[in-house]
Amino acid sequence: MRSSREEERRCSVCGGPTTHWLRAQEVADALGCSVRKAYYLLDRGELRGIRVGRSRRFEHKSIDGYVNAQLRVEAA
Numbered sequence: 531m532r533s534s535r536e537e538e539r540r541c542s543v544c545g546g547p548t549t550h551w552l553r554a555q556e557v558a559d560a561l562g563c564s565v566r567k568a569y570y571l572l573d574r575g576e577l578r579g580i581r582v583g584r585s586r587r588f589e590h591k592s593i594d595g596y597v598n599a600q601l602r603v604e605a606a
């Protein structure tokens with residue numbers, strides 16, 4: 531049986547086993563933007579991420595949230 535704590539750690543976007551982190555290149559592919567733009571959004575706090583040594587990872591959930599927010603802006 532799965533504990534709710536474990537459930538919490540799952541990626542709410544793709545259902546991956548833990549909170550799921552993407553590389554800048556994956557974010558760029560997902561958003562159809564440049565890698566540079568992905569880092570820019572991270573620096574602006576539009577996307578959430580972590581630092582892993584010298585590289586950075588983007589939270590899958592926050593990318594989904596960003597996309598949804600943009601969709602709302604476009605629809606308004």
Ligand SMILES: [Zn+2]
Nearest residue numbers: 541544550590
């Ligand atoms: Zn995910």
